[in-house]
Amino acid sequence: MLPGDPAPLRQLGPYRIVRRLGAGGMAEVHLARRFGASGWEKEVAIKVLRAEHRGHAELERLLIAEAHLGARFAHPGLVQVHDLGLASGTYYVCMDYVDGGDLRALLRRRPLPRPLALYIGEQLALALAYVHRLGDEKGRPLGLVHRDVSPGNVLLSRSGAVKLSDFGIAKATAAEDRTWGRLRKGKYAYMAPEQIIGAELAGTADIFSLGITLHELLLGRHPFEAATSAQPSRAAGEDGPLAMMEAIRRASLPPDHDFADLTPGLCTLLRRTLARDPRERLGSAALLARELAEERRSLSAAGLLELSAWVGAAAGHPSAEAATTGSVNDDPAPETVGMDDSVADLSADLSADLSADLSADREDPEHQR
Ligand SMILES: Nc1ncnc2c1ncn2[C@@H]1O[C@H](COP(=O)(O)OP(=O)(O)O)[C@@H](O)[C@H]1O
Numbered sequence: 362m363l364p365g366d367p368a369p370l371r372q373l374g375p376y377r378i379v380r381r382l383g384a385g386g387m388a389e390v391h392l393a394r395r396f397g398a399s400g401w402e403k404e405v406a407i408k409v410l411r412a413e414h415r416g417h418a419e420l421e422r423l424l425i426a427e428a429h430l431g432a433r434f435a436h437p438g439l440v441q442v443h444d445l446g447l448a449s450g451t452y453y454v455c456m457d458y459v460d461g462g463d464l465r466a467l468l469r470r471r472p473l474p475r476p477l478a479l480y481i482g483e484q485l486a487l488a489l490a491y492v493h494r495l496g497d498e499k500g501r502p503l504g505l506v507h508r509d510v511s512p513g514n515v516l517l518s519r520s521g522a523v524k525l526s527d528f529g530i531a532k533a534t535a536a537e538d539r540t541w542g543r544l545r546k547g548k549y550a551y552m553a554p555e556q557i558i559g560a561e562l563a564g565t566a567d568i569f570s571l572g573i574t575l576h577e578l579l580l581g582r583h584p585f586e587a588a589t590s591a592q593p594s595r596a597a598g599e600d601g602p603l604a605m606m607e608a609i610r611r612a613s614l615p616p617d618h619d620f621a622d623l624t625p626g627l628c629t630l631l632r633r634t635l636a637r638d639p640r641e642r643l644g645s646a647a648l649l650a651r652e653l654a655e656e657r658r659s660l661s662a663a664g665l666l667e668l669s670a671w672v673g674a675a676a677g678h679p680s681a682e683a684a685t686t687g688s689v690n691d692d693p694a695p696e697t698v699g700m701d702d703s704v705a706d707l708s709a710d711l712s713a714d715l716s717a718d719l720s721a722d723r724e725d726p727e728h729q730r
Pocket residue numbers: 382383384385386387388389390406408440456457458459460462463513514516526527528529690691
């Protein structure tokens with residue numbers, strides 16, 4: 362700990378903090394224990410705003426909204442939220458602890474076999490199908506969009522469960538949406554083109570983000586990295602947020618895009634998830650889940666058991682993991698656009714002409730593939 366750093370959290374309400382599990386642009390998540398009668402105890406995950414953001418009213422509202430949303434969810438592909446608490450002025454969300462780690466951290470440790478990439482993609486598509494269809498008490502559709510589907514927000518358990526997490530900026534596609542839409546929060550390298558320009562979003566934006574994630578899982582590279590750099594070996598986003606955002610906004614995959622040795626069916630499927638115009642994109646997450654299941658059938662066995670073995674090998678022994686402070690899941694350079702004013706301002710400037718370009722593109726038959 363550096364001098365001047367805030368004191369580490371030790372206790373929040375009834376939860377004793379054990380260690381930090383990870384952090385993103387907005388929040389940090391800790392492993393914690395709750396104790397009951399007769400030696401009962403349970404491990405949970407506790408999400409709080411990063412120390413520098415605590416007390417920031419707008420971000421607190423996002424965390425509170427995330428907890429409210431989480432309370433509605435009942436799906437195996439989503440993290441169960443148990444409680445929203447307030448202790449010594451700090452809001453915290455208590456949820457299930459997912460003991461394997463996030464996909465971004467695990468991928469740094471072990472390559473992912475393709476059948477498992479398809480399995481993970483299918484589970485995420487099923488979770489998104491549920492989220493996109495979720496309704497209120499009266500069954501009216503909420504029109505929820507996750508807005509931040511990316512490997513850091515996918516949690517894997519040692520038993521092989523896949524959970525889409527971090528609904529911190531999820532939002533209904535209601536009228537109030539415009540305020541948030543303008544902020545264009547989310548991981549820039551995974552944003553849909555319409556999210557980059559601050560247009561209204563539907564579930565199809567999440568399908569685009571899942572398409573980028575899938576492309577990375579299957580091929581080990583970002584689909585638009587070639588458009589941002591002369592050196593295709595560079596990691597996604599290394600040229601900076603603006604270059605990546607610009608590449609995503611402009612690029613439709615060229616006809617000769619290198620899909621390596623993926624099956625023609627998978628190439629077509631990826632193309633359909635990555636269509637620049639949302640109206641030309643694969644229309645629903647349920648359809649994506651079905652098509653991925655179909656693709657997976659022709660490959661070697663890949664399911665819960667196989668994924669469980671992979672997470673065990675990538676995450677290592679649980680006791681070794683607990684011994685390291687400074688989690689592998691920490692996000693050293695938060696990539697959340699909207700937290701970084703300079704990027705937000707620049708992208709706001711870009712937006713106007715980007716918007717115009719997009720509509721011009723729509724009218725241009727060259728781009729109608
Ligand atoms: N329920 C959980 N169980 C285990 N680890 C978690 C859990 N929730 C989050 N994490 C870890 O904490 C990191 C940050 O959490 P996240 O909710 O994505 O915060 P942010 O909104 O700041 O991105 C994740 O990338 C993951 O590594």
